[in-house]
Amino acid sequence: MTGIIGAMDVEVEAIKSAMRDEEVKIISEIPFFKGIIHGNNVVLARCGIGKVNAAVCAQIMISVFGVDEIINTGVAGAVAHGIKQNDIVVAENFVQHDVDTSPIGDPIGFVSTINKIYFEADKNIAARLKSAIGDKARSVAGTIATGDQFVADKRITSRLRELFNASACDMEGGAIAHVCTLAGVPFGAVRCISDSADENAVMDYPEFAAKAAATCSATVLEYIRNL
Numbered sequence: 196m197t198g199i200i201g202a203m204d205v206e207v208e209a210i211k212s213a214m215r216d217e218e219v220k221i222i223s224e225i226p227f228f229k230g231i232i233h234g235n236n237v238v239l240a241r242c243g244i245g246k247v248n249a250a251v252c253a254q255i256m257i258s259v260f261g262v263d264e265i266i267n268t269g270v271a272g273a274v275a276h277g278i279k280q281n282d283i284v285v286a287e288n289f290v291q292h293d294v295d296t297s298p299i300g301d302p303i304g305f306v307s308t309i310n311k312i313y314f315e316a317d318k319n320i321a322a323r324l325k326s327a328i329g330d331k332a333r334s335v336a337g338t339i340a341t342g343d344q345f346v347a348d349k350r351i352t353s354r355l356r357e358l359f360n361a362s363a364c365d366m367e368g369g370a371i372a373h374v375c376t377l378a379g380v381p382f383g384a385v386r387c388i389s390d391s392a393d394e395n396a397v398m399d400y401p402e403f404a405a406k407a408a409a410t411c412s413a414t415v416l417e418y419i420r421n422l
């Protein structure tokens with residue numbers, strides 16, 4: 196079974212519409228929609244915004260629904276130069292840019308005990324997500340920087356480029372990657388750019404988020420069709 200996680204209704208509704216034999220279960224206030232899409236068993240969840248919501252959701256998908264893989268879908272802010280609205284970033288890996296134990300000597304983003312900064316996405320899933328994009332959008336493969344912060348400041352995007360060579364930023368992917376790494380469950384992510392994570396982001400986000408979310412959902416549906 197494939198688990199699909201989006202943070203907001205707009206990021207999951209088109210995928211939910213394609214589902215047959217849907218059953219809804221609410222656990223920890225997160226709705227999980229279990230059903231069949233293009234003949235494949237899927238559980239889809241709207242986790243809510245932020246790392247804790249995403250982590251709780253990913254762990255429930257693994258422990259309760261027994262998913263074999265998790266795909267994260269949704270919108271993102273652009274971080275790398277040259278990435279524009281409606282481009283898709285397929286995650287090669289994730290960092291959590293708000294993890295900071297640097298005062299005690301660690302590099303920023305370093306997750307103690309697991310002792311790593313970058314959480315690798317499954318290469319096979321990433322390749323199949325990339326081919327599912329087709330001509331829906333321009334795409335790049337890269338690092339997605341996650342934090343409990345809507346980034347709307349070009350000094351912060353510069354920092355994410357300098358520290359992590361990030362392509363995009365979001366608020367959930369790194370937490371899902373962290374949970375999946377602990378549990379040994381393969382994961383991947385497609386994130387479509389809604390804004391430039393700079394001072395214009397607050398204006399651009401409401402205007403472009405729905406279109407970007409729809410582009411990602413279409414990609415995920417194509418990925419499921421090809422399973």
Ligand code: ADE
Nearest residue numbers: 270271272345346365392
């Ligand atoms: N998701 C979409 N745009 C974002 C931004 N600017 N910062 C964090 N997450 C986002």
